[in-house]
Amino acid sequence: MICQECGKRPATLHFTKIINGEKTEFHICEACAREKGEMIPGTSNGFSIHNLLSGLLDFDPSSMASAKPQTIRCEHCGLTYSQFSKLGRFGCDSCYKSFSDKLDPLFKRVHGNTVHVGKVPKRSGGLIQYKREIETLKKEMMTRIELEEFEQAAKIRDQIRDLEKKIAGA
Amino acid sequence: MSLNQFTGDALSEWMKGDGPESDIVISSRIRIARNLKDYPYPMLATNQQSQEVLDQLSAVLENEELETISNFSLVPLSRLNELERMVLVEKHLISPNLVNESRNGAVILSENESISIMINEEDHLRIQCLCPGFQIKEAWDLANQIDDIFESQLDYGYDEKRGYLTSCPTNVGTGIRASVMMHLPALVLTQQINRILSAVTQVGLTVRGLYGEGSEALGNLFQISNQITLGQSEEEIIDNLFSVARQIIEHERAARHKLMQESKMRITDRVNRSLGILSHAAIMDSKEAAQRLSDVRLGIDLEIIKDLSSNILNELLVMTQPGFLQMNAGEKLSAEERDVRRAELIRQRFGRF
Ligand SMILES: [Zn+2]
Ligand SMILES: [Zn+2]
Numbered sequence: 001m002i003c004q005e006c007g008k009r010p011a012t013l014h015f016t017k018i019i020n021g022e023k024t025e026f027h028i029c030e031a032c033a034r035e036k037g038e039m040i041p042g043t044s045n046g047f048s049i050h051n052l053l054s055g056l057l058d059f060d061p062s063s064m065a066s067a068k069p070q071t072i073r074c075e076h077c078g079l080t081y082s083q084f085s086k087l088g089r090f091g092c093d094s095c096y097k098s099f100s101d102k103l104d105p106l107f108k109r110v111h112g113n114t115v116h117v118g119k120v121p122k123r124s125g126g127l128i129q130y131k132r133e134i135e136t137l138k139k140e141m142m143t144r145i146e147l148e149e150f151e152q153a154a155k156i157r158d159q160i161r162d163l164e165k166k167i168a169g170a
Numbered sequence: 171m172s173l174n175q176f177t178g179d180a181l182s183e184w185m186k187g188d189g190p191e192s193d194i195v196i197s198s199r200i201r202i203a204r205n206l207k208d209y210p211y212p213m214l215a216t217n218q219q220s221q222e223v224l225d226q227l228s229a230v231l232e233n234e235e236l237e238t239i240s241n242f243s244l245v246p247l248s249r250l251n252e253l254e255r256m257v258l259v260e261k262h263l264i265s266p267n268l269v270n271e272s273r274n275g276a277v278i279l280s281e282n283e284s285i286s287i288m289i290n291e292e293d294h295l296r297i298q299c300l301c302p303g304f305q306i307k308e309a310w311d312l313a314n315q316i317d318d319i320f321e322s323q324l325d326y327g328y329d330e331k332r333g334y335l336t337s338c339p340t341n342v343g344t345g346i347r348a349s350v351m352m353h354l355p356a357l358v359l360t361q362q363i364n365r366i367l368s369a370v371t372q373v374g375l376t377v378r379g380l381y382g383e384g385s386e387a388l389g390n391l392f393q394i395s396n397q398i399t400l401g402q403s404e405e406e407i408i409d410n411l412f413s414v415a416r417q418i419i420e421h422e423r424a425a426r427h428k429l430m431q432e433s434k435m436r437i438t439d440r441v442n443r444s445l446g447i448l449s450h451a452a453i454m455d456s457k458e459a460a461q462r463l464s465d466v467r468l469g470i471d472l473e474i475i476k477d478l479s480s481n482i483l484n485e486l487l488v489m490t491q492p493g494f495l496q497m498n499a500g501e502k503l504s505a506e507e508r509d510v511r512r513a514e515l516i517r518q519r520f521g522r523f
Contacts, residue, residue, distance in 0.1 A: 001270055010270075077210045089292070092210040093327040093335045096342075103332075103339075110340060112374070113401020116333025118344040119314075121321050128330050 005032035074098035130163045137163070176245070177257045177497060180489040182283035182300075186481060189303015193471040194419050196351040196391065196484065198306040199262075200313040203336045203345040204295040207325040211337040212273065212290045220274040223294050226324060227287075231278065236319050239312075240280035242287075247275040253502075256493025262300070267291055285316065292337045293345075295320065304415065306348055310408050313346075333400065343400030348408055350415045355390040355468045356425035357418075359437075366421060367392070374398045375414055389460030389487060394418070430472060441469030449520045453506075454513035459490050478520075486519055 003011040009029035072081035076094035084090060084099060096103065107114045120129045137160050144153035185197070205211060209223055228244050230236060247255065247268065258264045263283060268275045268291045278287035288296040297320070299313040327335040333343040341347070357363045367377045376397045394415060396407045429437050444465035448454075454462075467483045469475040488494060490512045496503050499511055 001266060077214050079214065087213075088339070089213055089337050090211065090335075090339070091214040093205065093207065093329070096329060096332055096335055106339060107332075107342070107400055111343065111398045111400035113343075113398070115331055116329075116343045116400060118333060118403040118407075119317075121326055121328050122318070123321060123325065131330075 001027050003027065003029035003032055005029070072099060072102075127167055130167050134160055134163050176243075176261075176263065176279055176283065177254050180261070180494060181481065181485045182261060182263075184282050184284035184300060185302055185484055187302055189301060189305050191419055192303035193480070194352055194354070194422050195304040195415065196302075196353055198301045198304060198309045199347075199349045199351070200297075200299050200306070200309040201347040201349075202295075202297040202313050202317050203293040203334070203341045203347075204297070204317065204320065205327040205335060205337070206294050207327045209294065211293065212275075213292070213337060215273065215290070217273060220290050224274045224276055224289055227289050227295055227320070228276070228278070230320050230323050233319055233323065235322075236316070239316065240282070240285060242278050242280055242285075245277050245279060247277070253493055253497050256491075257497055260488055260491040260493045264288055265291060265296075285312070287316070293341070304350065304419070306350055306412055306415070307408060310346075310348065310404065314404070340397075341399050344402070344404050344407060346399060346404055346407060347395050348411050349393050349395035350411065351391060351393050352415070352418060352422070353389075353391055353464065353467060354418070354422050355464050356429055357422050358390050359429060360425045362421065362425060366418060370394060370414060370418070371397075373410065373414060375411060388457065389464040391460075391464070391487075426468075426472060437468075437472070438474050441465050441472075441474045445469065445475060445520075448516050450517070451513045453509045454490075454516060455509050456490060456492075456512065459512055459516065460487065463487055463490075482519060486516060489515060489519075 001011045003009045005028045009032075011027035011029055073079070074091055074095045075098060077091035079091035079095055081099055081102065084095065090096065090099075104114045120132065122129075137156050141153050141156040141160070144150070144156065189195070189198075206223055206226060209215060209219055212220060212223075215223065224246075231242055231244060236242065247264075250258070255264070255269045258277070259266050259269060261283070263279060263286045264277050265288065268277065268288050274290050276289040278289070279285070284300050286298045286300075288298070297313050297316050299309045299316070301309045301312075329335055334345040336342050336345055354363060357366060370377055374397050376395055378393050378395075394411065396411055398407070402410075444462040448459075448462050448466060463483050463486055466475060466478070467480055470478055470480050470483070489498070492503075492508055495508050495511045495515070498515070499507075503511060
């Protein structure tokens with residue numbers, strides 16, 4: 001996508017403004033963003049993700065001072081944390097590990113959550129699937145115990161043991 | 171199979187049939203973002219790496235299960251000229267992003283164009299399924315099935331805590347974007363739209379206009395999609411969107427009913443004026459075309475206009491876009507030339523004057 005201000009450089013900042021309930025999106029390059037001071041992410045009243053991202057990372061003086069985020073670098077792809085915060089894009093899977101400490105607050109603001117609860121790939125995710133099931137069963141077992149339905153609880157306990165054996169054997 | 175098949179017709183085969191609630195919901199779409207394990211995302215991939223990704227993903231085309239779903243064609247972006255790319259964007263078969271940024275970008279299209287699988291866009295793999303009308307659950311079932319087929323042959327980037335890993339932090343987790351495209355003229359006319367859209371954004375959904383740029387809702391068309399992809403299951407995401415869209419359908423219906431009860435003459439006048447202008451104008455810019463077509467479409471749905479099919483308007487909305495107009499003309503056109511062509515094409519299409 002090309003910057004909508006200069007029409008020359010690639011747009012690296014994407015954000016949304018809401019004015020009187022009307023949303024407008026901006027796609028601009030960094031140079032133009034600097035020129036148009038009012039558009040610098042973090043000052044807009046929209047809730048675009050990249051806006052939040054940069055707002056959280058680049059423009060938060062406390063995080064700048066304490067952790068020097070610009071020096072963190074993904075060892076696998078070479079992307080630095082400050083590049084990440086400007087682009088709003090990861091470079092590879094390993095970035096998630098490399099920037100791990102910084103991601104919970106970001107995801108919390110973007111998604112309201114930090115942990116995936118959806119689909120698990122069948123091939124590589126077998127063990128994860130078992131662990132998920134065990135967690136669900138444990139909760140159910142506790143409920144049964146509270147309700148004093150001990151026979152049910154015992155059955156669930158056996159199911160959990162079976163799954164744990166499968167994990168140990170894998 | 172020739173590329174012409176995909177760029178010749180404005181309406182994809184899937185759009186020619188009517189789906190449920192198709193007087194209000196134009197289409198339902200699911201997009202799933204996935205990446206191959208151990209490869210840098212397209213933004214940072216070398217030419218060789220993105221070629222390998224392309225090879226691995228296109229190898230899945232040989233999969234027998236995939237063949238039972240449809241015949242697919244692989245179209246490398248390098249084989250398309252600028253206009254052909256524009257047309258595929260206007261038909262929502264590829265994203266503007268694939269055109270601009272990708273290396274070794276390609277798209278896999280099903281015969282009826284309801285499935286398009288982008289390779290080396292922002293993520294290595296983007297599976298998109300489109301269904302006519304309000305069929306978001308059906309679209310999810312289909313996309314999920316295709317995802318399973320790819321996953322059975324390839325290792326995806328996946329993390330126990332974060333789920334499916336994606337280039338943009340806004341897609342991580344489930345990687346799915348579910349959206350419905352709705353035509354909401356009565357909510358706009360009765361000035362309820364802003365209130366409803368702001369309510370929608372408060373339950374984790376976002377709204378954008380039809381042809382993205384600037385997000386202005388051309389032709390009263392709004393795309394409503396999930397914003398959250400992490401911490402909700404796919405089913406929760408779909409159910410949430412489904413129930414919100416259902417409520418908006420009810421509101422739009424009520425607003426249409428109210429318009430017909432309280433200001434039938436004014437609506438009839440507006441609809442017929444737009445029909446008259448579309449049938450006679452010599453110059454028509456895209457913004458006016460979208461608005462007038464929206465009026466006429468509303469007129470058809472309210473049975474003020476009885477001898478036109480609503481499909482013609484879906485078709486015209488695509489055909490009057492810059493790429494299609496230029497494809498149709500066989501040459502590059504200036505904005506003014508396009509406005510003249512657009513008017514001409516619409517007049518022809520209505521074919522009664
Ligand atoms: Zn610029
Ligand atoms: Zn990385």
